[in-house]
Amino acid sequence: MKKNMINKFTLKVLSLIIAILIWLLVRNVDDPIVVRTFYEIPVSIENASYFAENLEIPLLVDGKDTVKVRVKGARSVVSKLKKEDIKAVADMTQIISKDTTPIMVPVEVTGTGISDSDITVRPRNIQVDIEKQKSVEKTIAVSTGDTQPDKDYEIGNLKANPEKVTISGPETIINKIDKVVALIDVTGRKESNIEIKSQLKIYDKNLDELSPKQLEYLNIKEISDNTIRIQAQFWKVKQNVKIKAEYSGEPKRGYEVDSINLVPDTISVAGTDEALKKLEQEGNTLEIPGKYIDVTDKTGDFEQNIDLSELLPEDLKLVRDLNSSVIATVKILPYNSRDYEVSVTQIEADNKAEDLDLVFQDEQITIRAKAKEQDLDSLSAANIQVQIDLNGYGEGEYEVPVTVTLPGGYELVESIKVKVKLVPGAEK
Incomplete structure (x- = not known):
């Protein structure tokens, strides 16, 4: 009876062992143990404050700051791993020795769902520099x-x-x-x-x-x-703001400022609500102070380049892509003189070669005449005769002197030239 019971117990144990082996076999077939390698896993520094007392900082060496990690485990676990699931750390408190060159630190690697014993890292130690x-x-x-x-x-x-x-x-x-x-x-x-x-x-x-x-x-x-x-x-942007200019000083004796022309003469600005309101009260006009245009002892026309950005208050600015430069052309004339704009269509061309056509490069020329002040208003462009002599000029571009004939009592202040182009004429 006793022998029979022992046999039954032995069979039960044997059956359990066989069941476990069968289960392990089935599990290994359905979810086998696999090995997977991850490359270039970045290493991060831990406990860098270990060097803080000496005002030092540990750095990983560029190009040597990653490791290769080999992971062993069930396929169902390992196959789902990503590089982000694997953490490689160099703990500064574990430095092998500060006296070696280079200084080496062990690398500890952990992976999600993987035991430490199933992880292999290469290299096991990584170099650090201390700065x-x-x-x-x-x-x-x-x-x-x-x-x-x-x-x-x-x-x-x-x-x-x-x-x-x-x-x-x-x-x-x-x-x-x-x-x-x-x-x-x-x-x-x-x-x-x-x-x-x-x-x-x-x-x-x-x-x-x-x-x-x-x-x-x-x-x-x-x-x-x-x-x-x-x-x-x-x-907010305000468009069509006018510009005007004052001048300082006095031209040389016998001369006067005739006009100041500005290019551009209107601009667009942006500003705070308060600044734009003040600008509106001033007629939406910006004034260039006289100190920027000094005419002292001048006897002829001149140009002055002015940077508007220097003149604007802090709560105003030029709009984007707008050149801040304004060119002021100042006309200085002798007393009792005036400029008259004459169309180039009034110019008579003498001695032009018959096989060439004449093209004027400008639409008008400026004649500066002098007379008694009361007579200046009486002179008009139509009363001025202008001509050029093209004798000896061939095909090409030229600046040709202009002969100006004024009515009696008027005097030409300065000689002038006109830009012309002579081109082959159309065949007749």
């Missing part, structure tokens, strides 16, 4: 890139908050930093005042943006998530 920590202070430049506000508005003021930052990190990276920029998108904006979030971008001296790897080593004080706020103002 001195350095800080630099930079102002923040605000850039709108290629974006533009609404067509009837201009960017008024852009102010970063904070306006400057202190960046600390490894000396080699800090020495590369050239500028810090906050880039914002202002497409279609027209609000008078708005706050816009922006992420900082840091550029090196080659105007290349620092890589994400380089940025990981940097610490920007008092800024979280590398994000700041930009206070932006957009100003």
Whole structure:
């Protein structure tokens, strides 16, 4: 009886073992153990503060900052793994020795759903460089890139908050930093005042943006998530603003200022509501002060280039793509003289070659005549005779002297020339 019970127990144990073996066999067929290799897994530094006491920072060496990881496990688990599921860490507290060159640190790797014993890493140790920590202070430049506000508005003021930052990190990276920029998108904006979030971008001296790897080593004080706020103002545009000019000084004795012509004589500006209202009260006119056009001891015409951006108050600005230069042409005439505009159609051409046609390059010429002041009003362009002598001129472009005949009592102040072109005539 006892022997029979032992046999039954033995059969039960044997049956259990066989069942387990069958289960393992089935499981291995349906979900076998596989090995998978992941390449270029980035290594991150842990416990970098281990060097903080000596104001030092550990850096991974470019090109040697990744490892190869081999993972073993059930196919159902391993096949679903992504590179992002595998973390490789170099713990600075585990440095093998600070006295070796290079300094090596063990790499610890973990994977989602994988036991440590099923993970193999190559290389097992990774090189680090130890650098001195350095800080630099930079102002923040605000850039709108290629974006533009609404067509009837201009960017008024852009102010970063904070306006400057202190960046600390490894000396080699800090020495590369050239500028810090906050880039914002202002497409279609027209609000008078708005706050816009922006992420900082840091550029090196080659105007290349620092890589994400380089940025990981940097610490920007008092800024979280590398994000700041930009206070932006957009100003309304006012078109057809007139320009007038004053002058200072006196021409040489016997001469006077006849006129000042401005090119352009109207512009478009943008400004705050208060500035545009004040401009409207002034007749929508900007005045160039006399100090910019000095006629002291002048005896002839001259040009003066004036930068309008220097004249505008802080709450006004020129619209985008508008040249800030204004050219003032100042006419200086002798007393009792005046300019008369004569059409080139009045010019008589003598001795022109018969096989050539005459083309004038300008539409009119300016005749400067002198007479008694009361007689100047009586003279008109129609009373002035003008002619040119084309004897000896062949095909080409020329400046030809103009013979001017004035009525009695009038005197020509200065000689003039006219630009002409002689071209082959049409066959008859």
